[in-house]
Amino acid sequence: MxxxxxxxxxxxxxxxxxxxxxxxxxxxxxxxxxxxxxxxxxxxxxxxxxxxxxxxxxxxxxxxxxMENMHYHYMICLNCHTKIKIDCLVHHAIDTIASKNDFQVQQHDLTVYGYCKDCKL
Ligand SMILES: [Zn+2]
Ligand SMILES: [Zn+2]
CATH class of the missing domain: 1.10.10.10 (Winged helix-like DNA-binding domain superfamily/Winged helix DNA-binding domain)
Known part of the structure; x- marks a missing residue:
């Protein structure tokens, strides 16, 4: 590059x-x-x-x-908008689904929304 x-x-x-x-x-x-x-x-x-x-x-x-060599996902607090980095836990599931559908995956995107420990009820 x-x-x-x-x-x-x-x-x-x-x-x-x-x-x-x-x-x-x-x-x-x-x-x-x-x-x-x-x-x-x-x-x-x-x-x-x-x-x-x-x-x-x-x-x-x-x-x-x-990114280095790993990609991540984030959990986002809907109240304070804190972003918590999480490891990708879905690679394996996506590989399985992709091969069932004969689909070549290029990337995926997943963000989890909810409330952090300070904001949850
Ligand atoms: Zn919060
Ligand atoms: Zn991922």
Whole structure:
């Protein structure tokens, strides 16, 4: 992957905080507007294709996180919007279903919504 100065800066943001999730607007702000949103989206697409970052759709928006070699899912609190990272527990189930349907899986996305320990009744 060709890494321009700006792409490297963007990737460094993900590496600095591997626990965090970012959407494009947050990255735009962190880079002080040095990259415009269209360029950020293109870079995010590229990083995803390379398997460096992964995308999760959370409350209708795309968020990205640093992947290394594992992808994760998130549990989202509907009240305080806390995001709790969880390991993928569905790979095996998806493989089974996919092979039954002769389907070649490229990716999957799963987000769990509910209430965290501080917000649940
Ligand atoms: Zn909560
Ligand atoms: Zn998964």
């Amino acid at each position: 060709r890494l321009t100065k700006h792409r490297k800066q963007l990737l460094d943001l993900f590496k600095q905080d591997r626990e965090n999730l970012y959407n494009a607007e947050m990255l735009y702000e962190k880079l002080d507007g040095q990259m415009n949103l269209a360029t950020i989206y293109r870079a995010l697409d590229l990083f995803q294709k390379e398997g460096v970052i992964a995308k999760s759709i959370i409350e209708g928006s795309a968020y990205y996180y640093y």
